[in-house]
Amino acid sequence: MTDVSAERIRNFSIIAHIDHGKSTLADRLLLTTGTVAERVMKQQFLDNMELERERGITIKLQAARMNYQAKDGEAYVLNLIDTPGHVDFSYEVSRSLAACEGALLVVDASQGVEAQTLANVYLALEHDLEIIPVLNKIDLPGAEPERVIEEIEQIIGLDCSNAILASAKEGIGIDEILEAIVQRVPPPSNTIDDPLRALIFDSYYDSYRGVIVYFRVMDGTVKKGDRVRLMASKKEYEIDELGVLSPNQKQVEELHAGEVGYLAAAIKAVADARVGDTITLAAKPAAQALPGYTEAKPMVFCGMFPTDSDEFENLRDALEKLRLNDAALQYEPETSSAMGFGFRCGFLGLLHMEIVQERLEREYDLDLVITAPSVVYKVVTNNGEEIYVDNPSKLPAPNERESIAEPYAQVEMITPESFVGTLMELCQNRRGIFKDMKYLTQGRTTLTYELPLAEVVTDFFDQMKSRSRGYASMEYHLIGYRENPLVRLDLMINGDPVDSLAMIVHRDKAYGVGRAMAEKLKELIPRHQFKVPIQAAIGSKVIASEHIPALRKDVLAKCYGGDISRKKKLLQKQAKGKKRMKAVGTVDVPQEAFMAVLKLDGSQ
Numbered sequence: 001m002t003d004v005s006a007e008r009i010r011n012f013s014i015i016a017h018i019d020h021g022k023s024t025l026a027d028r029l030l031l032t033t034g035t036v037a038e039r040v041m042k043q044q045f046l047d048n049m050e051l052e053r054e055r056g057i058t059i060k061l062q063a064a065r066m067n068y069q070a071k072d073g074e075a076y077v078l079n080l081i082d083t084p085g086h087v088d089f090s091y092e093v094s095r096s097l098a099a100c101e102g103a104l105l106v107v108d109a110s111q112g113v114e115a116q117t118l119a120n121v122y123l124a125l126e127h128d129l130e131i132i133p134v135l136n137k138i139d140l141p142g143a144e145p146e147r148v149i150e151e152i153e154q155i156i157g158l159d160c161s162n163a164i165l166a167s168a169k170e171g172i173g174i175d176e177i178l179e180a181i182v183q184r185v186p187p188p189s190n191t192i193d194d195p196l197r198a199l200i201f202d203s204y205y206d207s208y209r210g211v212i213v214y215f216r217v218m219d220g221t222v223k224k225g226d227r228v229r230l231m232a233s234k235k236e237y238e239i240d241e242l243g244v245l246s247p248n249q250k251q252v253e254e255l256h257a258g259e260v261g262y263l264a265a266a267i268k269a270v271a272d273a274r275v276g277d278t279i280t281l282a283a284k285p286a287a288q289a290l291p292g293y294t295e296a297k298p299m300v301f302c303g304m305f306p307t308d309s310d311e312f313e314n315l316r317d318a319l320e321k322l323r324l325n326d327a328a329l330q331y332e333p334e335t336s337s338a339m340g341f342g343f344r345c346g347f348l349g350l351l352h353m354e355i356v357q358e359r360l361e362r363e364y365d366l367d368l369v370i371t372a373p374s375v376v377y378k379v380v381t382n383n384g385e386e387i388y389v390d391n392p393s394k395l396p397a398p399n400e401r402e403s404i405a406e407p408y409a410q411v412e413m414i415t416p417e418s419f420v421g422t423l424m425e426l427c428q429n430r431r432g433i434f435k436d437m438k439y440l441t442q443g444r445t446t447l448t449y450e451l452p453l454a455e456v457v458t459d460f461f462d463q464m465k466s467r468s469r470g471y472a473s474m475e476y477h478l479i480g481y482r483e484n485p486l487v488r489l490d491l492m493i494n495g496d497p498v499d500s501l502a503m504i505v506h507r508d509k510a511y512g513v514g515r516a517m518a519e520k521l522k523e524l525i526p527r528h529q530f531k532v533p534i535q536a537a538i539g540s541k542v543i544a545s546e547h548i549p550a551l552r553k554d555v556l557a558k559c560y561g562g563d564i565s566r567k568k569k570l571l572q573k574q575a576k577g578k579k580r581m582k583a584v585g586t587v588d589v590p591q592e593a594f595m596a597v598l599k600l601d602g603s604q
């Protein structure tokens with residue numbers, strides 16, 4: 001039972017760029033408020049590391065409730081709500097922020113504002129949050145808090161006259177931060193008498209208790225045993241377990257407006273209790289759900305095929321299990337003439353795709369061949385029908401379609417001035433449309449471009465990082481569909497078109513990409529006993545052609561018989577290399593070949 005009144009509650013999150021010190025500061029706040037003892041924190045940290053290593057995933061703190069005795073003599077409850085750190089999950093970030101009244105904006109005083117920080121600050125401002133700027137790492141000799149403050153004021157237009165100088169590592173400024181949270185973040189409004197409305201900001205699947213839902217009570221009261229309704233999914237459940245996160249789960253009997261907690265109610269999959277949905281009471285439902293709910297929509301699609309076709313059912317089981325914990329993951333069976341049976345999967349973005357792929361391989365021990373990511377194209381067919389195509393091999397032929405449009409993104413980059421030239425060149429190569437450039441303090445610049453999403457989801461991020469030696473940061477958001485003269489480029493191996501290699505490209509780039517792809521495939525596909533021709537074609541027109549010469553020598557011949565261990569090693573190496581191959585007709589094609597489009601040098 002918690003009996004804290006709304007005036008004594010403060011709900012806040014921390015906005016920070018990667019490595020600017022969010023986790024260190026969160027730990028400090030937990031320690032300083034006595035929520036977690038130092039000894040426990042060390043142990044927990046180690047346990048989490050162990051788990052992370054074992055499961056290959058990052059365990060994150062979703063929320064923590066702290067008790068804080070403020071200088072005004074009153075006891076407060078401070079709820080820290082975590083936000084995911086990547087653009088792919090910006091919808092989740094926006095829901096986490098919607099559950100707060102304030103945010104700490106943590107900026108590394110030796111670095112400055114980065115693009116991702118900016119995106120999240122704008123989200124926080126949209127939700128009318130009180131933002132408290134914190135300049136972290138002031139213990140570093142290179143810290144320049146004045147410059148960074150100027151930068152924050154200039155870029156965000158945020159008053160930084162009362163910014164806090166802190167070092168999460170050394171424990172400097174922590175009391176000031178806690179006091180600022182109490183004094184500057186507004187308390188939640190006291191709507192305890194209204195019908196229950198609670199906002200889901202996170203959830204995960206637990207194999208014993210079902211889905212654990214993290215929520216913020218916006219109005220009313222929720223009790224253990226209540227029958228609740230989820231307003232978007234329209235499903236009803238009885239609450240088996242209700243609690244707070246301190247930061248470990250601790251059961252309570254009820255939670256009121258303004259409080260943050262978790263519940264378990266034998267919910268089978270996270271898709272049934274989605275982030276952004278509103279929890280209300282079945283007996284006395286609220287008239288209206290909380291605003292802002294949308295269903296996460298996959299942006300990037302790819303084919304996933306088991307290298308060994310007998311593994312198809314195992315792949316299906318694994319995807320089903322992952323989906324219990326990932327409402328945004330979509331999949332449906334796909335049959336490819338080249339690859340056999342597999343699944344067409346949809347993801348929020350490239351990082352999401354990589355996480356799922358990694359989990360399938362690590363946790364479910366599957367060997368997969370994954371095709372290059374594709375965005376969703378909007379095609380108007382000859383009979384005026386509008387269809388969405390997420391698989392290039394399914395694009396209607398030119399004489400069957402009226403028009404084709406592709407999604408565009410606005411990309412914001414922040415970079416030291418010296419890399420502006422090379423980043424502009426990158427954007428131009430990727431069909432970018434220049435929108436804006438602004439000079440900030442100390443030779444840093446913001447660059448804004450509009451780019452086709454297809455050009456962003458390939459290797460844009462990696463290219464940006466390598467061209468700026470790691471200094472630039474970026475953020476993107478979708479701005480709608482635009483028509484373009486796009487064509488389907490087919491690739492043929494040994495005379496047969498390989499549907500999983502088909503791609504949709506701009507007409508003006510088709511020749512360059514076709515040639516580069518043929519060359520890249522020649523480089524990536526191993527030699528066989530026979531000559532393997534490779535061709536790129538648009539419709540029936542071949543635009544590039546290469547061939548892989550036949551293998552002549554036995555690889556073992558080099559070993560002159562004698563050295564058996566060396567021979568073994570060579571065979572092992574070959575076996576390892578073979579693992580991620582897919583037989584396309586009589587040709588073994590390695591995984592890298594399907595991702596070849598990501599490896600082109602970008603100058604096409």
Ligand SMILES: Nc1nc2c(ncn2[C@@H]2O[C@H](COP(=O)(O)OP(=O)(O)OP(=O)(O)O)[C@@H](O)[C@H]2O)c(=O)[nH]1
Binds near residue numbers: 020021024139167
């Ligand atoms: N010198 C100094 N180092 C700090 C300070 N705060 C954090 N760090 C260091 O900065 C690095 C990143 O800190 P984290 O707290 O992991 O940063 P984060 O923002 O949570 O990073 P992600 O979890 O990757 O998003 C770590 O090596 C910290 O030890 C500080 O005040 N001073």
